[in-house]
Each structure stands twice: as C-alpha cells, then as structure tokens.
Amino acid sequence: MSGGPEIEQLIQLLARLPGLGPRSARRAVLHMIKKKEQLMLPLSAALDRAVAAVRTCEICGNVDTASPCSICSDPRRGESGILIVVEDVSDLWALERAGAGQVRYHVLGGVLSPLDGIGPDDLNLDSLARRAGDYSEIVLAMNATVDGQTTAHYITDRLGPGAKVTRLAHGVPIGGELDYLDEGTLSQALRARTQI
Amino acid sequence: MSGGPEIEQLIQLLARLPGLGPRSARRAVLHMIKKKEQLMLPLSAALDRAVAAVRTCEICGNVDTASPCSICSDPRRGESGILIVVEDVSDLWALERAGAGQVRYHVLGGVLSPLDGIGPDDLNLDSLARRAGDYSEIVLAMNATVDGQTTAHYITDRLGPGAKVTRLAHGVPIGGELDYLDEGTLSQALRARTQI
Structure with a gap:
C-alpha cells in the first residue's frame, strides 16, 4: 500500500465503476493528483453538485436534476x-x-x-x-x-x-459488413428490405 | 443532452481520466447514480478527503497524505x-x-x-x-x-x-512464452542466464 488511506480508499471506490478495475483506477487517481487544479478539484466539486442535484423522474424514471424531468415537463x-x-x-x-x-x-x-x-x-x-x-x-x-x-x-x-x-427495426448496422453479420440479423434485413 | 447540466459536467470531467472516454464516463455516472447510497456518496466524500489530504513528498516526489511521505519518514x-x-x-x-x-x-x-x-x-x-x-x-x-x-x-x-x-534485470517475464518474446529480451535473458 502506498499513498495513505485517503488515496487508497478513493482508488477502491473508483475501481467499482464499470469499465475501471483496480489498475486503471490507480492510474486515474494518479492522473487526477498530477492535475489537481485542472481536474481533481473540478471533479470533486462536480460530483458534490451532482450528488445534491440528481433525482429520478417520478413519471418516466429518467435521471435528471428535476422531477418531473425536463423531457416529461416539456x-x-x-x-x-x-x-x-x-x-x-x-x-x-x-x-x-x-x-x-x-x-x-x-x-x-x-x-x-x-x-x-x-x-x-x-x-x-x-x-x-x-x-x-x-x-x-x-x-x-x-x-x-x-x-x-x-x-x-x-x-x-x-x-x-x-x-x-x-x-425498432432490425437490420444491417450503418457501417456494418455483411460478412461479419450474424444470420438472424441478415435474414431480418433481407425480409424487411425497402425500395430505393 | 440528457440529465441536466450537473450530470453532463460530471460526465465530461470523468471522461478526461485515462482509460475512460465519453461513453464509458456516461456509463460510470449512470452506475453511480443508480447506486447513490453505496457508491456515489462515498466516492464524493472520498474525493473531498483526498483533495484535502494529498501532497507531494518534498524529499522523494512520492504522492502521499504527509510530506515527508511515509516511506521517507520510516x-x-x-x-x-x-x-x-x-x-x-x-x-x-x-x-x-x-x-x-x-x-x-x-x-x-x-x-x-x-x-x-x-x-x-x-x-x-x-x-x-x-x-x-x-x-x-x-x-x-x-x-x-x-x-x-x-x-x-x-x-x-x-x-x-x-x-x-x-x-533492473532484463529477462523473460514470469508466465511469458519464448515464442512471443522479442529478440532483444531473449538474447539478454540468454546472456544473463543463471545456474539452477
């Protein structure tokens, strides 16, 4: 263990985010510490603000800073x-x-x-x-x-x-290559073909 | 844009961490929000504590919560x-x-x-x-x-x-396969061979 309990705890919590493991969380924390003014302080403040503001919309279940959310109230x-x-x-x-x-x-x-x-x-x-x-x-x-x-x-x-x-329609994804597409998608795309 | 400015700003800041892009930052923030009590609140508190505690060791340049760091003062x-x-x-x-x-x-x-x-x-x-x-x-x-x-x-x-x-010694990494190793490492490992 290096860096004191505060840093270790931050690493452990960050490692629980999807897409981050212990190794990448450690890298992220070191990066933060190196850019304390430009990244760590704003991130800390943004997280505090988000914690205070976030709520789930009672109508649709969206996550927003108001309930009903901006979509339901539009x-x-x-x-x-x-x-x-x-x-x-x-x-x-x-x-x-x-x-x-x-x-x-x-x-x-x-x-x-x-x-x-x-x-x-x-x-x-x-x-x-x-x-x-x-x-x-x-x-x-x-x-x-x-x-x-x-x-x-x-x-x-x-x-x-x-x-x-x-x-939603099934079909060939934009940019997708037929050769790499599974048979189910391809047969759906063929059946649902449209005139050009 | 969905989710209000506080959430959007948090996503943008998280996306600047190494190993995270805009897409994974969004996933991470959503995961946090879903686990507000177990993850978002502790993470926010841990980040605040780390911001306040982190300093660079004046002797060795390590990052710790004290200067001289725990290694230099041991x-x-x-x-x-x-x-x-x-x-x-x-x-x-x-x-x-x-x-x-x-x-x-x-x-x-x-x-x-x-x-x-x-x-x-x-x-x-x-x-x-x-x-x-x-x-x-x-x-x-x-x-x-x-x-x-x-x-x-x-x-x-x-x-x-x-x-x-x-x-540091150069040589075959533990678990490494010779077939996949570059010639430079292999020739160094051969030259620095040790008796069993």
Whole structure:
C-alpha cells in the first residue's frame, strides 16, 4: 500500500465503476493528483453538485436534476403522441443522442428475467399501463436480447389490442459488413428490405 | 443532452481520466447514480478527503497524505542503503506492490526526451545528486524504453564512478512464452542466464 488511506480508499471506490478495475483506477487517481487544479478539484466539486442535484423522474424514471424531468415537463414532447419504452436510462440517453425527436420515454428499470428472479412487479410496468392510454403509439425499444424480446412480448400482451405497439427495426448496422453479420440479423434485413 | 447540466459536467470531467472516454464516463455516472447510497456518496466524500489530504513528498516526489511521505519518514527504510530511482509515482507504487522491501525511492517526474523538449532541468535530478551520497546503492528502475535508458545513462554519468549504480534485470517475464518474446529480451535473458 502506498499513498495513505485517503488515496487508497478513493482508488477502491473508483475501481467499482464499470469499465475501471483496480489498475486503471490507480492510474486515474494518479492522473487526477498530477492535475489537481485542472481536474481533481473540478471533479470533486462536480460530483458534490451532482450528488445534491440528481433525482429520478417520478413519471418516466429518467435521471435528471428535476422531477418531473425536463423531457416529461416539456409540453412539445407530448404532442407527437409517441412513448418510447426502454430498459434503462442509458438507452434513453442513447436514443436522445440519436435524435429521437419530440417524444416521451418510459424507463422500465430492467427486463423480465426469471433466472435472475426479476418478475413483472420488479419493473415499472404498472405506471406504463397507466401512461399508455395518453399516447397514440408505444414504441418498444428493448435490447435485441432474449430477455428484452420476452419483455416486449409481455408488454404487448398486457397493453392489449387497443394500443398501437411498434418495435425498432432490425437490420444491417450503418457501417456494418455483411460478412461479419450474424444470420438472424441478415435474414431480418433481407425480409424487411425497402425500395430505393 | 440528457440529465441536466450537473450530470453532463460530471460526465465530461470523468471522461478526461485515462482509460475512460465519453461513453464509458456516461456509463460510470449512470452506475453511480443508480447506486447513490453505496457508491456515489462515498466516492464524493472520498474525493473531498483526498483533495484535502494529498501532497507531494518534498524529499522523494512520492504522492502521499504527509510530506515527508511515509516511506521517507520510516527510519527502517534508510538502513538498507538502497535508493530506487523511478520515472513516475506509478512506478514507485508498482515496485511497492511487488514487495521491493525496505528501500527508499526517488521520483524523477519523467524522462529526458529532447523531442518533447524535456531536458535535465525539468526532472528532479539535482535533488537526486544531493541524496545519492547518503545511499550505498542507486538502483535505476527506468522503463526499458529508449528515453528511459537514455535517462539511466545520463544519471550514471552524472553520479560519477564513486557511486554504485545498478539497473533492473532484463529477462523473460514470469508466465511469458519464448515464442512471443522479442529478440532483444531473449538474447539478454540468454546472456544473463543463471545456474539452477
């Protein structure tokens, strides 16, 4: 052990972040210490501010500094009538970065996974059922995994035939090479071909 | 942009740490927010404490919460008479993890690199020359790079023939396979072979 208990503790906590292990956490802390004025002090202040400000939106489950969040409280977002259901806040952010447009979201907080003991009561499904009536289209943007697709089927069943439920298109990713693509995606892309 | 300015700023600062990019910083922040009590609050507190406590040792250049650092102020460390010269604090920590024993260190803060404009005056070389007389052996533990070895030669010249200067052994890394090893290392390992 080098560097005193304060530094060691900081390394151990940083190492628990995804994508960082003990070795990279140590590197990160050393880098911080070397750039104390430019990086460590601002980071410390930013973390304090974020801790104080962060809350989960009571309507959609998004993470923001206000509740309802900026998306739920934006009236223009409601006009499209589109509600996109995602597994996780990170998926919501990814869709926003992709320019999803004037839509609203609903964060499930996970997917159905009997093996992990995650059932319908563990997800934000009741609130989705309540909200769904206010929207003309429910887009299921689950991950293309077995659990994600199971959850999408469950939601489709639960919302019933009255709701217009859609899902994201499957196909060749932009920049993807056919040779490296799995057969499932390729056959879906062929079936869903569009005219140029 | 999602999540409010406080969260966005935290992501941008985290993304400047080595090993983290914008994408992994976003994942890390989301993970933190999900584990606010177990991770975000302790991390914020640990960072505050580290900011307040961290200082650079005035003797050896190590990073610690006291100056002189715990290594320089430990009298047993002086008895061996061994001073290990390293490029960076991270190398000092690596040697400590490897169980270097009761030794002292000197952190140069870099290596000579004419291309990057780093000359002798930019490194802690004067203080090394002052300290060297108090030790019976100076171990040069520079990286096995061109710049590292140039710096080692420079230090050897500067300390003069009176000092006992050694360097780390070159050879086959533990667990390494000969087939994948470069010729330079292999020929060094052959020349420095030892009797079993």
